[in-house]
Each structure stands twice: as C-alpha cells, then as structure tokens.
Amino acid sequence: MAAQASGSFLSTLLAGAAPGGARQWLKQLRANALERANALSAPTTRDEDWRFTDLTPLYRLALHAPGESGAVDVEAHRIAEAGSRLVFVNGAFREDLSEGIGGSGLEVVRLRGEFADAAWLSAHLGQIAAFAQDAFVAANTAAMSDAVAVRVPRGVTIDKPLHCLFLNTEANAVSHPRLLVVAESGSDMLFVEDHIGTVDGAYCANAVVEIAVAENAEVRHVRLQREGKAAYHIGTSAASVARDGRYRCWSVAMGARLSRHNANVRQDGEGTHFEMDGLALLGTRQLADTHSFIDHARAHGTSRQMHKCVVADGAHAVFNGRILVREGAQQTNSTQESRNLLLSDKARVDTKPQLEIFADDVKCAHGATVGQLEAEEVFYLRSRGLAEPEARNLLTYAFAADMVVRIPVPSVVRALQARIIERTGGPEIP
Amino acid sequence: MTKPDSPVLLDVRGLHASVAGVPILKGIDFTVRAGEVHAIMGPNGSGKSTFSKVLAGHPAYEVSAGSATFQGGDLLALEAEERARAGFFLSFQYPIEVPGVANAQFLRLAYNTVQGARGKDELDPLEFDDFVREKMKLLEMDPAFLDRSVNAGFSGGEKKRNEILQMALLEPSLAFLDETDSGLDIDALRIVAHGVNQLRNDRNAVVLVTHYQRLLNYITPDFVHVMDGGRLVKTGGKELALELEARGYDWIQKQAA
Known part of the structure; x- marks a missing residue:
C-alpha cells in the first residue's frame, strides 16, 4: 500500500x-x-x-x-538590512x-x-x-x-x-x-x-x-x-x-x-571551520525533522554544532546529527550538542547523535539532553520576585532565544524574538 | 554595632527542615535586628546553605517544625517570589546563567515586578538604564554587562557582582549572602564587600554565610555564629571568626558534643 x-x-x-x-x-x-x-x-x-x-x-x-502567481505583495517580508x-x-x-x-x-x-x-x-x-x-x-x-x-x-x-x-x-x-x-x-x-x-x-x-x-x-x-x-x-x-x-x-x-x-x-x-546552530520551535501537531551530516573528510577541520528543540502541545521534533570523521581527517575538533525542552506530556522528541570516527588523533564531543526546566533555574528567578509562571515563561523564552540572538541580522533577531514570545509568553522586549 | 533596641527583622524559632526526607536543619533559633551584620560560619555540610534556601522559599526543602517571622509576618507562609517582594534577598552561591535574555532585560523585569508589588513606580527602559548604570558604579561594573546574557560567560567574580547589583536594585530589608566570597580574588572581594557596605543602613541587615573568615575583614560582623549538624552551636563576636580561622571547627564540635 x-x-x-x-x-x-x-x-x-x-x-x-x-x-x-x-x-x-x-x-x-x-x-x-x-x-x-x-x-x-x-x-x-x-x-x-x-x-x-x-x-x-x-x-x-x-x-x-x-499556476502563474501574479501580483504578490512582498513588502511585509522585507529584511531591513x-x-x-x-x-x-x-x-x-x-x-x-x-x-x-x-x-x-x-x-x-x-x-x-x-x-x-x-x-x-x-x-x-x-x-x-x-x-x-x-x-x-x-x-x-x-x-x-x-x-x-x-x-x-x-x-x-x-x-x-x-x-x-x-x-x-x-x-x-x-x-x-x-x-x-x-x-x-x-x-x-x-x-x-x-x-x-x-x-x-x-x-x-x-x-x-x-x-x-x-x-x-x-x-x-x-x-x-x-x-x-x-x-x-x-x-x-x-x-x-x-x-x-x-x-x-x-x-x-x-x-x-x-x-x-x-x-x-x-x-x-584542510583547515575548514563549520558552525551550525539550529532551533525548532514547535506546537500544535507540528513535526520538524532535522538531519544534519557533517563530513570531516580532511585534516584540521573544526566544527561546532548546537541544536535545540522546544516542543509544546502534541508536537514532535526529530534530530539526527551525523558526524563522520574519515580516515586521514586528523586533528579534527568537533563538538555537537542536542538540547531539548518538552513543554507538555504529549510533546515528543527523538534525538540521535551519530558519530563515526575513522581517524585516531581527533577531539570529538557530543551530548544530548531532553527535559523540562531546571528547578534551580525557576527558583533563582522566583527569588528575584518573578511569579512561577512568569519565571517558567522567561526560561522557556531564553532557551529558544539563546539560539536566535546569535543570528547576525538584527531585524531577523527581533522578528524571531517576537515570534518566540508569542509561543512562550516570554518577557516584553525593551 | 549590635542594636538591642532596633526592630527585629527576622526571628527564627526551632526551625527543622529536610530535603528528600533527609533532615538537615535540626532546631535553629536565630534573631536579626535592623542595622546588624551577622556571619554564619561552619564546615561543609553543616546546613548553612540549606538555612538560606529554606528562608528564601526553595520548594525542594520541607519545613517540618519551627517558625520564621519576618518583619512581623509569617515568612514560611509565603511563596519564594512573595518573600523577595517583601524584602528578603538571597545572593546565590552559584547564580544561574540565562543565555538568551539580556541582563538589562532581566534586571528591569525583576526591579519592576518588585516595585509594582510594593506599590512603587516602575521604570521604562530608558529610565531604568540611567538608574542601573548609577548602581553599577558602586560595583565598578562595566555597563557592557547590561547587554550580555544574564550571567552567561561571566567569571565567578562578575557573577557575584551581578548578585550584589540585584541586591542594590531590589533594596531588601534583609539580605542573606551565601558564600559570596568563595572563589573571588582579593580585588573582586574588596569591590563586592565595598558594595555591600554601601548598601547597609540602620533599617536593613545582612547575614553573611561563609566558609572563610576573609570576607569578615571587609564587612565587620556584629555576631558570628557557628553552624554544625544543622544547629547553631556557638555565637560570639567578630573575634570568634579569627579563632575559627586559627583553630578550625574541631574544638567547637567537641564542645557541642
């Protein structure tokens, strides 16, 4: 079928x-x-x-x-920079x-x-x-x-x-x-x-x-x-x-x-440098699947990857992070982190780091966490006067915004921060 | 200066508390009056940090007996955020990093939340910027720390300065400083101590929770208490701290036993 x-x-x-x-x-x-x-x-x-x-x-x-698309208004989608x-x-x-x-x-x-x-x-x-x-x-x-x-x-x-x-x-x-x-x-x-x-x-x-x-x-x-x-x-x-x-x-x-x-x-x-930051921000019944493949085929390559998923409602995030260090790719230095925040009982994440190393003189580190907000973090913000829901929203916002603030286009950062606030009830941006 | 006639800010009686079913605090009596500086010293695991966290309202700790009266009200009946708004402040031993949120944004949110709860005026971002920059001078902090994420990538000393900055903004009547001196070099220690001294007045009080005597060279305590096994086993003046530094805790533990 x-x-x-x-x-x-x-x-x-x-x-x-x-x-x-x-x-x-x-x-x-x-x-x-x-x-x-x-x-x-x-x-x-x-x-x-x-x-x-x-x-x-x-x-x-x-x-x-x-079909023919005809007249389309693109002004709303303009990026100022x-x-x-x-x-x-x-x-x-x-x-x-x-x-x-x-x-x-x-x-x-x-x-x-x-x-x-x-x-x-x-x-x-x-x-x-x-x-x-x-x-x-x-x-x-x-x-x-x-x-x-x-x-x-x-x-x-x-x-x-x-x-x-x-x-x-x-x-x-x-x-x-x-x-x-x-x-x-x-x-x-x-x-x-x-x-x-x-x-x-x-x-x-x-x-x-x-x-x-x-x-x-x-x-x-x-x-x-x-x-x-x-x-x-x-x-x-x-x-x-x-x-x-x-x-x-x-x-x-x-x-x-x-x-x-x-x-x-x-x-x-030789001597290349890769950085890959990813964020999936999901709700309702959405599914987002990221499969990354970093192929270190030569010596002296560095790569740094951070992938985060914030999953609410009945949404589902998938991350498969494959890193291949081929024979001869000596002195490769590669880190990968997958961090995932589940905001509901029905939210789901499947994360899989996949390291394949065929060179003997390399540094590779990877890690994956799936969880909810840390109690210590919530307590810290409450001890500064924020009510518990406010503290949780701020931390959820921060978890996602941390990836967005790295984007080197300020108007894109602001637009995404606003979208994250809509999704997480985060703080007002001054 | 001890202030026998000034109002009692905090009065703790027979406080017992446990975490995950394990008793940590086993009957603490502790009184702080306005204008006083107290130091709580003790070996690792004696319950010093737990005492601070219980008073600040950490939900993982369960109070099984005793009372804590703060400015005449029942402190233990309040949620953590209500205690902060009422004027209780805890400077964390390990301040939490919040990448993705600018320090200025966080500080203003905390400031305005507490101001609002106290029926005072909130500040807009521009007004707050002027206000916080003034307070930062007290701690010789570079204004660049406003734009950075909360505590993210801060050195140990920078984090502690940021804690005292929050104290300066929130104007607590009672501040517990938990191991504020640990891991600080001498310059950072001087700056932090100077900041705390500037914030002291005859209406507030400071409790220094520390493992080392060094901080007490810069902030002079009126009382030094020794905690051991979840109890305050000895109380003295500032000279007790010097004795502890010279002799360790063994002799007190023997005395107490």
Missing part, C-alpha cells in the same frame, strides 16, 4: 517536469536526476532516515504544478520582485532559456546536493526549470545580506525552488534563505540550496522555515567547503505541519 502510494507520489512531485534547458549540461543533469527520481521510491518510515517522520499524509495530497533580494514565488524566480542585484557585487544567473553559460555553473550545480540516493533532491533537480545561481567573485566582501525569499502562495501546489551560491576564494557573504507561506491550505515545497565555499572564503547562511501551518516542507542545504573556508549556518524551523531539513556540510580541504 505505502509503496504504491509513494510511487504515484513521485510522479505527482514531478508534475510538469519535462527534461529541458537550453544548455546541454543542464539538460543532461536533469535527465540523470529524472532517471534517479523514477528509480527511487519515495521514503517511508521503514527507511532508517525517515523512521520518525511519516510522510503518508503528504502522499495523500492531490498536488499539482503551481538586506542589500539585495531574490524572490521566488511557488518555486519560480520573480525578477520583477527582486532588487538590488546590480551594484551589490554579486553576479546572479537565472538558469532558464538561453542564459549566459559559465564554467562555475556546471562545476557546482547538482554537484553538491547529491541526488543518487535522495528522491526529493532528485525530484528537485529533475524539475528545476528556474534555478538561480549567485556568485561572489574572488576576494570580494559583500557587506549587506542577500535575502532569498521563497514565498508559497498556492494551496495544493508542489514547488521545487533551487538556489546555488558560489563564494570564490577569499570572498565573504551572508545570505538569508527565507521560506514563507502565505496560504493556510496544504502545499509541498521541496527546496534545494547548494553552497560552494572556495579557499579561505566565508559564507554565513541564515535559514528560516516559516511555511504555512498546513505546509509540507522538505529542504536540503548542502555545502562544500574548500581549504581554510568557513561555513556558518543558523537555522530556525517554526512553520509547516511537517518539515524536514537535511543540512549537509562536506569538508573538501
């Missing part, structure tokens, strides 16, 4: 995905992906990677390719709503029709987010008819954030937004990957973002998942980091009925 349902689901997912593209390499890439998408079956809870995340309700949806903005509506790039690219120092290529081809495009697109074993990435790669690629030229620092806004406005639509970010050697940039739903009905967003960080470059990646309340969000972000490169990611999942984020980082040279 499930296999049948998921088989037909893949064809639904691929609705309207004719192999195409003017450039031969792109045509070939999409054809290869289509072949894989057809060969793979859609995942079920019998797959180890999807044990806790049942996609059956998604497979039951009658999805179709999105951003110097440039790329807007996608239901997966399609909207040049008319995008702004600030000229003069930003960024090169942006829309891979549609007779685009200006360049070596950096074919060298990276489809090469970082592997689709051989992942039905959703394969479907996205096969279906991408409107991918956008961003290049930060060698040695260039982009001072202001790039806001990549992925809006979903249509119920029952399935979209496949696709973005490639290439930071050339010695460059520095920050981008905000921002998924927002403006429709209450169900839809499916299957997003893939690839990030190539060249030698000694730095990419900071803020990922916000604020999809609509009935949405299904499947997202992959995959980064490949060359020698001495730095990749930092702050990821917040607070929307969608069901969401999955695959966060993959691969070390392609």
Whole structure:
C-alpha cells in the first residue's frame, strides 16, 4: 500500500517536469536526476532516515504544478538590512520582485532559456546536493526549470545580506525552488534563505540550496522555515567547503505541519571551520525533522554544532546529527550538542547523535539532553520576585532565544524574538 | 554595632527542615535586628546553605517544625517570589546563567515586578538604564554587562557582582549572602564587600554565610555564629571568626558534643 502510494507520489512531485534547458549540461543533469527520481521510491518510515517522520499524509495530497502567481505583495517580508533580494514565488524566480542585484557585487544567473553559460555553473550545480540516493533532491533537480545561481567573485566582501525569499502562495501546489551560491576564494557573504507561506491550505515545497565555499572564503547562511501551518516542507542545504573556508549556518524551523531539513556540510580541504546552530520551535501537531551530516573528510577541520528543540502541545521534533570523521581527517575538533525542552506530556522528541570516527588523533564531543526546566533555574528567578509562571515563561523564552540572538541580522533577531514570545509568553522586549 | 533596641527583622524559632526526607536543619533559633551584620560560619555540610534556601522559599526543602517571622509576618507562609517582594534577598552561591535574555532585560523585569508589588513606580527602559548604570558604579561594573546574557560567560567574580547589583536594585530589608566570597580574588572581594557596605543602613541587615573568615575583614560582623549538624552551636563576636580561622571547627564540635 505505502509503496504504491509513494510511487504515484513521485510522479505527482514531478508534475510538469519535462527534461529541458537550453544548455546541454543542464539538460543532461536533469535527465540523470529524472532517471534517479523514477528509480527511487519515495521514503517511508521503514527507511532508517525517515523512521520518525511519516510522510503518508503528504502522499495523500492531490498536488499539482503551481499556476502563474501574479501580483504578490512582498513588502511585509522585507529584511531591513538586506542589500539585495531574490524572490521566488511557488518555486519560480520573480525578477520583477527582486532588487538590488546590480551594484551589490554579486553576479546572479537565472538558469532558464538561453542564459549566459559559465564554467562555475556546471562545476557546482547538482554537484553538491547529491541526488543518487535522495528522491526529493532528485525530484528537485529533475524539475528545476528556474534555478538561480549567485556568485561572489574572488576576494570580494559583500557587506549587506542577500535575502532569498521563497514565498508559497498556492494551496495544493508542489514547488521545487533551487538556489546555488558560489563564494570564490577569499570572498565573504551572508545570505538569508527565507521560506514563507502565505496560504493556510496544504502545499509541498521541496527546496534545494547548494553552497560552494572556495579557499579561505566565508559564507554565513541564515535559514528560516516559516511555511504555512498546513505546509509540507522538505529542504536540503548542502555545502562544500574548500581549504581554510568557513561555513556558518543558523537555522530556525517554526512553520509547516511537517518539515524536514537535511543540512549537509562536506569538508573538501584542510583547515575548514563549520558552525551550525539550529532551533525548532514547535506546537500544535507540528513535526520538524532535522538531519544534519557533517563530513570531516580532511585534516584540521573544526566544527561546532548546537541544536535545540522546544516542543509544546502534541508536537514532535526529530534530530539526527551525523558526524563522520574519515580516515586521514586528523586533528579534527568537533563538538555537537542536542538540547531539548518538552513543554507538555504529549510533546515528543527523538534525538540521535551519530558519530563515526575513522581517524585516531581527533577531539570529538557530543551530548544530548531532553527535559523540562531546571528547578534551580525557576527558583533563582522566583527569588528575584518573578511569579512561577512568569519565571517558567522567561526560561522557556531564553532557551529558544539563546539560539536566535546569535543570528547576525538584527531585524531577523527581533522578528524571531517576537515570534518566540508569542509561543512562550516570554518577557516584553525593551 | 549590635542594636538591642532596633526592630527585629527576622526571628527564627526551632526551625527543622529536610530535603528528600533527609533532615538537615535540626532546631535553629536565630534573631536579626535592623542595622546588624551577622556571619554564619561552619564546615561543609553543616546546613548553612540549606538555612538560606529554606528562608528564601526553595520548594525542594520541607519545613517540618519551627517558625520564621519576618518583619512581623509569617515568612514560611509565603511563596519564594512573595518573600523577595517583601524584602528578603538571597545572593546565590552559584547564580544561574540565562543565555538568551539580556541582563538589562532581566534586571528591569525583576526591579519592576518588585516595585509594582510594593506599590512603587516602575521604570521604562530608558529610565531604568540611567538608574542601573548609577548602581553599577558602586560595583565598578562595566555597563557592557547590561547587554550580555544574564550571567552567561561571566567569571565567578562578575557573577557575584551581578548578585550584589540585584541586591542594590531590589533594596531588601534583609539580605542573606551565601558564600559570596568563595572563589573571588582579593580585588573582586574588596569591590563586592565595598558594595555591600554601601548598601547597609540602620533599617536593613545582612547575614553573611561563609566558609572563610576573609570576607569578615571587609564587612565587620556584629555576631558570628557557628553552624554544625544543622544547629547553631556557638555565637560570639567578630573575634570568634579569627579563632575559627586559627583553630578550625574541631574544638567547637567537641564542645557541642
């Protein structure tokens, strides 16, 4: 039954995905992906990677390719600090709503029709987010008819954030937004990957973002998942980091009925540094599943990861943090922490650190905690005059806000703090 | 100065308390009058910290007998937050870190909550900023501590200064300082002691709960009490602290036995 349902689901997912593209390499890439998408079956809870995340309700949806999106108001979603903005509506790039690219120092290529081809495009697109074993990435790669690629030229620092806004406005639509970010050697940039739903009905967003960080470059990646309340969000972000490169990611999942984020980082040279901070803030019957994979393939890599889940009502959070230290990746220094706060008896979290170490001279530490607020913490705040519910709300707020205040975009911090206050009844922000 | 004629702030009679069914306090009598400084000393595990926490209303401790009267009212009938609002303050041995909440935000929330409960004016963020910066000078604290998360990444000395800053803001009539001197270098100790001395007046009182005599060189106690086995087994003047420093606790334990 499930296999049948998921088989037909893949064809639904691929609705309207004719192999195409003017450039031969792109045509070939999409054809290869289509072949894989057809060969793979859609995942079920019998797959180890999807044990806790049942996609059956998604497979039951009658999805179709999105129609023309027409007029869309994006003003409400503006990020004040951003110097440039790329807007996608239901997966399609909207040049008319995008702004600030000229003069930003960024090169942006829309891979549609007779685009200006360049070596950096074919060298990276489809090469970082592997689709051989992942039905959703394969479907996205096969279906991408409107991918956008961003290049930060060698040695260039982009001072202001790039806001990549992925809006979903249509119920029952399935979209496949696709973005490639290439930071050339010695460059520095920050981008905000921002998924927002403006429709209450169900839809499916299957997003893939690839990030190539060249030698000694730095990419900071803020990922916000604020999809609509009935949405299904499947997202992959995959980064490949060359020698001495730095990749930092702050990821917040607070929307969608069901969401999955695959966060993959691969070390392609020595001396790289990764930081990954994640927060899932869940209530009602939401499910958010984060699968991260940090691949220390070379020596002298460092990584630090903190993932927190705040789970209320009958919500469910899943975290699987895989860290692979390959043979030869000596002097790797890696820490991972998973901290989870359950706010109700029906809330659930499944957390699993997964360390695989094949080098002998490494430092790796990981830990996971699942619990409620500490009595000592509550007492401390009560001893300063706060009533017990106030003390509990403040600590719950703090648990989540601690992840948010690290995000280097102040207006995003403030917006998220306000959302956390709504969810936790935390303090007024002065 | 002992103040035999000043009003009694705290009067504890026959206090027994236990945690998880284990008796810790076994009959404490203790009286503090306005304007006084008391020191409670004693070996580890004697019940000093428990005594502070019981009086502050820690819910893990169960009072099985005795009474504590604070400014004429029944202290033990109050919730922890009500005790704070009524003017009881506990400086924690290990202050809690609250990453994600700016210190200024926390301090203002505590200040305004207590002010509101006392029927006094609350301060908006700008007014509070001026007010708290004034108080921080007393403790030679860098205003940068306002923007940092509550106690997160603070050194031991910085945490204790932040505790005394809270004391300065909340203006308690009775402050228990639990091991405020432990782990402080001499400069930090001087600053903290100076802050406490500045906050003292003839309407409030301070109880220093400490393992070491060193703090008492900077804050002179009127009474020194020795706690052992959950009881106050000896009371003397400040010279008792010096004797304890020189001779340890054994001789008192023998005397008491």
